[in-house]
Amino acid sequence: MAIYVVLPVISLTKILPKASKGYIQKPLEKGVEHNPFAKRYRKEMRRVALVYPNRYVGGIANIGLQYIYARINESDAICERFYADTFDGLRSVESATPLSEFDVAFFSLQYEMDYFKAVEILKKSGFVGLKIAGGPCVMENPLPLLDYFDAFFIGEVEGYVEDLITAKAPEELSGIPGIYTGKEEKVRRVYAKLSKHMDREIIGEGAYGRCFLLEIGRGCIRRCRFCIVRQIYFPPRWRRRNHLPEVEEKKVAIIAPSPSDHPEFKEIVQQYVEEGKEVSPSSVRADTLDEELADLLKRAGVRTLTIAPETASEKLQEVINKEIGEEDVIGAAELASTRFEKVKLYYMVGLPGEEMEDVKAIVKQALRVKSLVRRVEISVNPLVPKPHTPLQWIAFGGDENLKDGLSELKKKLDYLRKETKKAGIEADISGFRKFAVQTILSRGDRKVAAMLEGASYRKFEKYLEPIDPELELPWDFIDHGYRKSTLLKEYDKIKKIL
Numbered sequence: 001m002a003i004y005v006v007l008p009v010i011s012l013t014k015i016l017p018k019a020s021k022g023y024i025q026k027p028l029e030k031g032v033e034h035n036p037f038a039k040r041y042r043k044e045m046r047r048v049a050l051v052y053p054n055r056y057v058g059g060i061a062n063i064g065l066q067y068i069y070a071r072i073n074e075s076d077a078i079c080e081r082f083y084a085d086t087f088d089g090l091r092s093v094e095s096a097t098p099l100s101e102f103d104v105a106f107f108s109l110q111y112e113m114d115y116f117k118a119v120e121i122l123k124k125s126g127f128v129g130l131k132i133a134g135g136p137c138v139m140e141n142p143l144p145l146l147d148y149f150d151a152f153f154i155g156e157v158e159g160y161v162e163d164l165i166t167a168k169a170p171e172e173l174s175g176i177p178g179i180y181t182g183k184e185e186k187v188r189r190v191y192a193k194l195s196k197h198m199d200r201e202i203i204g205e206g207a208y209g210r211c212f213l214l215e216i217g218r219g220c221i222r223r224c225r226f227c228i229v230r231q232i233y234f235p236p237r238w239r240r241r242n243h244l245p246e247v248e249e250k251k252v253a254i255i256a257p258s259p260s261d262h263p264e265f266k267e268i269v270q271q272y273v274e275e276g277k278e279v280s281p282s283s284v285r286a287d288t289l290d291e292e293l294a295d296l297l298k299r300a301g302v303r304t305l306t307i308a309p310e311t312a313s314e315k316l317q318e319v320i321n322k323e324i325g326e327e328d329v330i331g332a333a334e335l336a337s338t339r340f341e342k343v344k345l346y347y348m349v350g351l352p353g354e355e356m357e358d359v360k361a362i363v364k365q366a367l368r369v370k371s372l373v374r375r376v377e378i379s380v381n382p383l384v385p386k387p388h389t390p391l392q393w394i395a396f397g398g399d400e401n402l403k404d405g406l407s408e409l410k411k412k413l414d415y416l417r418k419e420t421k422k423a424g425i426e427a428d429i430s431g432f433r434k435f436a437v438q439t440i441l442s443r444g445d446r447k448v449a450a451m452l453e454g455a456s457y458r459k460f461e462k463y464l465e466p467i468d469p470e471l472e473l474p475w476d477f478i479d480h481g482y483r484k485s486t487l488l489k490e491y492d493k494i495k496k497i498l
């Protein structure tokens with residue numbers, strides 16, 4: 001994704017009381033959210049827990065969780081939600097019922113770092129029902145979690161929710177498309193046809209504010225070599241404008257991996273703006289932004305334009321194939337200068353072939369943007385080489401020699417911290433350890449689960465090393481529909497550029 005357009009986010013913790021350790025110890029208060037699917041438990045009902053082992057603001061802004069919740073509560077079963085920041089993930093937000101009283105628990109794993117909380121919740125809750133995990137992390141590689149769950153759902157779950165919740169034992173799950181229990185030799189990822197959009201959702205204070213989530217597409221038509229979206233959500237699918245619902249809420253968040261690639265994107269934004277709504281797209285590619293769209297976004301209430309060039313180096317743009325050059329970034333900043341309050345820039349470091357000059361280019365680019373707009377902020381994260389992408393074989397840090405790569409990475413991050421401070425650029429520069437842990441969990445096998453039990457990531461540094469492309473990979477058993485030879489060709493292209 002290239003540009004994210006962000007409207008102010010109100011944290012739920014401003015609305016709800018904070019308890020000790022920063023966790024909310026009460027169910028949601030009346031009026032905090034509007035839940036059209038709320039249901040009262042009756043004895044004969046099957047109880048399904050939907051667990052998001054991270055904060056409420058992220059969970060409520062996740063359209064996939066909204067689908068699952070609606071689907072289950074429209075059936076004979078009942079679904080209740082669990083978030084890490086409400087009762088520490090151990091009781092439901094709807095009725096404060098302990099997780100241990102549910103029959104099935106669905107865990108949604110959106111980030112590798114959520115594995116730690118997921119495992120903690122499973123252990124502390126004493127849950128003995130059916131444990132199923134899904135989400136993008138599971139779709140890329142579920143092996144580190146094999147000892148904690150009965151099954152993993154590899155794909156988009158909408159069409160199979162009923163099959164999953166009626167199963168009483170793990171054996172009843174095998175055979176359902178997309179299910180991986182650890183015994184299958186191969187699993188083919190399943191995907192859904194984008195049917196009619198839901199016309200009701202839970203409305204709460206999420207990452208996009210209090211709004212209706214409008215999913216206009218899934219998958220991506222682009223081929224950024226570091227990004228997993230293209231592989232795990234293939235094929236790209238769009239919802240047509242006339243299939244979108246009427247929305248009562250004042251604000252609409254437009255959701256898709258790259259929404260401005262939708263052939264009717266401007267028309268969709270315009271339609272809701274003309275109805276008097278605030279509209280917040282999850283992202284807009286810099287190279288799709290023109291005057292007309294910028295004006296429309298201003299009318300939509302956008303105040304911060306977040307651009308994700310990923311790298312400011314021309315050579316590295318070619319390596320990652322993001323196709324967002326200096327002119328696109330500066331062009332977008334110029335359009336933003338008279339319309340938006342702030343521009344936020346997202347970059348990565350630790351790319352293959354990256355030199356100090358490429359890192360210096362980040363500061364230079366940020367300074368050029370700063371000369372055009374009122375406020376600029378940059379965010380820099382180390383690259384996590386993801387399974388199923390053409391970068392899956394590279395070392396974390398981007399250097400063939402892991403030790404050199406890690407020490408260079410540290411120098412580059414220190415340089416960025418120092419130089420942005422000197423230049424008066426607001427900056428959020430990550431440390432690299434968290435990203436090393438993410439890499440190990442995303443490229444690991446069953447053994448790396450020891451990290452979830454307290455072992456240091458240093459014990460698993462071999463998972464950060466470059467991988468021989470001739471070797472079989474732990475996640476090769478997942479069939480996402482691409483040919484490995486295609487990824488290898490892309491990998492070879494990178495080597496030729498360098």
Ligand code: SF4
Pocket residue numbers: 001002220221222223224227228229230257258322
């Ligand atoms: S491939 Fe990924 S990073 Fe590239 S535009 Fe699509 S979603 Fe964004």
